Amino acid sequence: MSEWQEIKLGGLIDINQSSIGRNYEFENIRYYDISSIGTGVAEDPKNLSISEAPSRAKRIIKDGDTILATVRPGNRSFYYFKKARENDIASTGFAVISPKNNLIDNKFLYYLTSAQSFTNYLVSNEQGATYPAITPSVINRVKINLPPLPTQQKIAKILSNYDDLIENNLKRIKLLEESARLTYEEWFLRFRIDGKKLEIDQATGLPFGWEKVKVNSLVSHYIGGGWGEESISDDFSDEAYVIRGTDIDNMPYGKLEGAPLRYHKTSNLASRKLQNKDIVFEVSGGSKTEGVAKTLLMTDNLLEQFNNDVMCASFCKLVRPKEQCLGNLLHLSFKYLRNSKATEVFEIKSASSIINYNWEAFIKHQDLIMPSHDVLLNFDKKVDVLVNEIYNLGHQNQLLQEARDILLPRLMTNVIDTDELDIAV
Numbered sequence: 001m002s003e004w005q006e007i008k009l010g011g012l013i014d015i016n017q018s019s020i021g022r023n024y025e026f027e028n029i030r031y032y033d034i035s036s037i038g039t040g041v042a043e044d045p046k047n048l049s050i051s052e053a054p055s056r057a058k059r060i061i062k063d064g065d066t067i068l069a070t071v072r073p074g075n076r077s078f079y080y081f082k083k084a085r086e087n088d089i090a091s092t093g094f095a096v097i098s099p100k101n102n103l104i105d106n107k108f109l110y111y112l113t114s115a116q117s118f119t120n121y122l123v124s125n126e127q128g129a130t131y132p133a134i135t136p137s138v139i140n141r142v143k144i145n146l147p148p149l150p151t152q153q154k155i156a157k158i159l160s161n162y163d164d165l166i167e168n169n170l171k172r173i174k175l176l177e178e179s180a181r182l183t184y185e186e187w188f189l190r191f192r193i194d195g196k197k198l199e200i201d202q203a204t205g206l207p208f209g210w211e212k213v214k215v216n217s218l219v220s221h222y223i224g225g226g227w228g229e230e231s232i233s234d235d236f237s238d239e240a241y242v243i244r245g246t247d248i249d250n251m252p253y254g255k256l257e258g259a260p261l262r263y264h265k266t267s268n269l270a271s272r273k274l275q276n277k278d279i280v281f282e283v284s285g286g287s288k289t290e291g292v293a294k295t296l297l298m299t300d301n302l303l304e305q306f307n308n309d310v311m312c313a314s315f316c317k318l319v320r321p322k323e324q325c326l327g328n329l330l331h332l333s334f335k336y337l338r339n340s341k342a343t344e345v346f347e348i349k350s351a352s353s354i355i356n357y358n359w360e361a362f363i364k365h366q367d368l369i370m371p372s373h374d375v376l377l378n379f380d381k382k383v384d385v386l387v388n389e390i391y392n393l394g395h396q397n398q399l400l401q402e403a404r405d406i407l408l409p410r411l412m413t414n415v416i417d418t419d420e421l422d423i424a425v
Contacts, residue, residue, distance in 0.1 A: 004147045004414060009112075010140025012104040015095050018060035024050065026087040031057045032079075033091045034069060039076045040114060040163070041170075045088070059090040064106035066113055067094040071133045073122035080110040095136050105149060107156035112144060115408055145413065154418040155411045162404035169393045169400075173253060176393075180386045184332040187379060188369050209372035215363045218326050218370070222281075222363070223272050223318040241306045243274070244313040245282035248296040253394050272312040276300045277327030279319040280312050281334065283359050293338045297331040299384075302391045305398075317359060325376055328383040333368050 020029075030045040031053060037043075048057070061067065061084045069077035071093050081088065090096055097113065099106045112118060121142055126132035147155070191198045191207050198207035206212070243251070274280070280296040303310055312318035321327050371379065410416045 003151075004145045006143055007146050008140065009142050009144050012100055012146070013109065013140075014098045014100060015136040015139060016059055017096065017098050018062070019058045020050075020060065020089065026050070029053055029057060029087045029089045030085055031089050031091070032061070032067065032094070033057075034071065034077060034093050037067065037069065037077045037079050037094070040079060042079045053089075054091075056091045056093065057089050058092050059094060059096045061088040061090055061096055062098065064099065066097045066106075066110045068097060068113055068139070069093060070095050070135070071131055073119060073126065073134055074132075076114075076119055078110075078114055080107065095139060097139070102149070104146065105152040105156050107160060108152035111156060111159050111408060112412065113139075115412060116405075117409060118142070147414070151418055154421060154423045157423050158411065158418070158421075159404055159408060162400050162407075166397050166400050166404075169397050170253060173390050173393050176386045176390045177252075180328075180332060180383050181335070183379075183383060183386075184329075184336060187375075188333075188371075193375070193378075206369065207371070210375075211370050212367045213370045215330075215366045215368055218322055218330060218368065219363065220320045220322045222320065222359075223312070241309065242311045242313045243280050243296065243316070245280075245284070245294065245315055248280060248282060248294045251296060251302070251394070252390050253397060272318050274298045274303065274310045274312055274318065275320070276303065277321055277324040278312070279321075279327065279331055279334070281317040281319050281359070282315060283317055284315040293334070295331055295334045295338075297327060297387060299387060299391060301388055301395075305395055325380040328380050328387065329376065330368075332383070337366070 028047060028049050031048050032042065032045045033054075033056070035043070036045055059067070061081050063081065063084050065081050065084065067079055067081070067090050069075065097109065099109045122134050122138060123132075125134055125138045127134070146152075186192050191200065200206065201208045201210075204211065276299060278298045280298070282292060282294045284292065298310070319330070321330055370376075407416070411418065
């Protein structure tokens, strides 16, 4: 590492270089708040007019910038903007980190700040108990080992190859999810199958042989309850994974972070073991827009990633269809109802700071469209192909992320020497 040098990061970067002022030229902004950014991923920003934007919408983002959450840095919320829009704005809860020209490669800087060791450093310098946070000065004073610029670019290229594959898989997953949604709406809202409009029974307003049924007529049982006792003995299970409401959004994308737990074999939790085509339905959460009524469909290929020992956690219902071929229909129906707010039975009530979903009213009173059995089987088969591909791509991403995360610290410390590698940058 003779050409590497120890240096303070502050000499290589600018933090929060540009902010919205009185003469800001755009009337509308694309706003990234804390909820928009995960670990290396970004959800769609909020499109807001300047007049309705919150006071925290200040930080201007430019090409090659890295944004890093300064509140609860242990949550690892950061993202690299390869191509920023002119009106991309970050909350003041982020540090917008920009590389100084010819001193540090912008993508190398991103990987440096995304390393677990960098997160550990930030967490060790947090201040505040309720909202632990760090200041830009903490970032500026961290000491790093900086390789020559060509080496930085090689390291960034190696790691970028993994991220490019992950990003491509994420795009494919989004397309597959959209295809499943459109298939459901085409068949069950517009009554068109493979482009052909079905003949409608005027008495019911549905295709012949179809009917409206209540949710509970399609469900064999649903289970609620607590976690159960955790311990280790002959009466307790091996370590299992418990799927929480917070895992619902992440699991299709390969972020399998279920909480490991040993449970008593005769406890309530033991009865919540998930099977193929079961649905995890979140009934409690922190807000009306986050969590409540979100659903996750379990499949054999997803369960295999947890060695088929997966539990449905408290604050969720395990919903088991009477027939496995009903799983895709129930899941997509639930998603449609939640996203479209198409039903008043999706009643949400508050108890203290927890938002509770009125599950009993929903399952007893909500109508769903039930097709003829042959149509149901064809629909389930068609959607199965899409869902299995989604979970396969998510599993690929999990493996790619693990490989990248193993490489990253070794490249950053020159354990893996890149000098002899022929890499175009």
